[in-house]
Amino acid sequence: MSFMQALRNRWTQADSLVCVGLDPEPAKFPAKFAQDADAVFNFCRDIVDATAEHVCAFKPQIAHFAALGAEDALQRVIAHIHAAHPGIPVILDSKRGDIGSTAQHYASEAFDRYAADAVTANPYLGHDSVQPFLDRADRGVVILCRTSNPGAGDLQDLTIDGRPLYQHVAEKVAREWNGHGNCSLVVGATWPAQLKEVRAIVGDVPFLVPGVGAQGGDVEAVVSNAKTADGTGLMVSSSRAVLYASAVDDYAQAAANEARRLRDEINRYR
Numbered sequence: 001m002s003f004m005q006a007l008r009n010r011w012t013q014a015d016s017l018v019c020v021g022l023d024p025e026p027a028k029f030p031a032k033f034a035q036d037a038d039a040v041f042n043f044c045r046d047i048v049d050a051t052a053e054h055v056c057a058f059k060p061q062i063a064h065f066a067a068l069g070a071e072d073a074l075q076r077v078i079a080h081i082h083a084a085h086p087g088i089p090v091i092l093d094s095k096r097g098d099i100g101s102t103a104q105h106y107a108s109e110a111f112d113r114y115a116a117d118a119v120t121a122n123p124y125l126g127h128d129s130v131q132p133f134l135d136r137a138d139r140g141v142v143i144l145c146r147t148s149n150p151g152a153g154d155l156q157d158l159t160i161d162g163r164p165l166y167q168h169v170a171e172k173v174a175r176e177w178n179g180h181g182n183c184s185l186v187v188g189a190t191w192p193a194q195l196k197e198v199r200a201i202v203g204d205v206p207f208l209v210p211g212v213g214a215q216g217g218d219v220e221a222v223v224s225n226a227k228t229a230d231g232t233g234l235m236v237s238s239s240r241a242v243l244y245a246s247a248v249d250d251y252a253q254a255a256a257n258e259a260r261r262l263r264d265e266i267n268r269y270r
């Protein structure tokens with residue numbers, strides 16, 4: 001099943017627009033993991049199993065694994081999601097972008113090595129740098145548009161031909177790069193006005209919206225400004241607020257409670 005079809009199925013069947021981000025930081029794990037040689041995998045698996053029923057997608061962030069030398073744990077976490085929770089798409093957050101011949105290897109890394117259903121990509125090297133991702137029609141390509149961080153506007157807001165650069169990205173993705181219908185856009189929850197502008201440009205193209213939870217984005221503003229006409233179109237992503245909802249033994253239950261709470265809050269405004 002394609003990424004887009006799996007995502008639409010989860011929006012409907014799980015009645016959820018929540019994406020849980022998997023950003024393991026062992027220093028924040030509960031004490032019982034201190035002596036666990038496979039702590040990264042075991043912690044992520046527990047979070048996945050506890051939150052799965054409340055999510056439309058999972059989004060492991062590659063640097064959090066690679067910096068620990070835990071690529072093997074990342075591979076096993078993704079395999080576990082596919083095996084234990086079939087139908088929940090996995091977005092590998094690697095924000096790759098390079099010349100085409102190298103991007104080919106980044107596409108293979110995400111889709112063949114890690115078996116991700118979708119990948120985040122940086123568009124600033126242009127069309128040939130994202131083409132190897134776009135060519136995998138059954139996989140999703142989640143392209144940075146207006147990111148959630150404080151410095152997002154430094155470059156993304158620069159005016160070109162009378163419009164900010166992020167609007168050019170949105171238009172290019174919707175009109176030129178989405179031939180297979182497999183594109184999404186990253187627009188941060190911290191920028192409600194820009195969410196609305198980008199939605200007006202791109203029609204029903206799904207958004208990955210990080211920045212609720214730890215970064216303080218307002219859920220009501222996100223949903224009312226960025227949902228599509230049918231009340232979907234969003235993967236509202238939360239990592240730290242879910243993963244580290246509790247630092248003691250009830251961490252998995254606390255993560256489930258936070259994922260359910262976010263799902264319910266989003267659904268109030270759909």
Ligand SMILES: O=C(O)c1cc(=O)[nH]c(=O)n1[C@@H]1O[C@H](COP(=O)(O)O)[C@@H](O)[C@H]1O
Nearest residue numbers: 061120147148188210213214215238239240
């Ligand atoms: O692509 C992303 O997921 C992403 C884009 C963005 O604009 N801002 C952003 O915070 N993220 C990711 O979202 C995660 C942070 O989520 P929180 O812990 O919920 O704030 C990190 O993995 C970031 O890399």
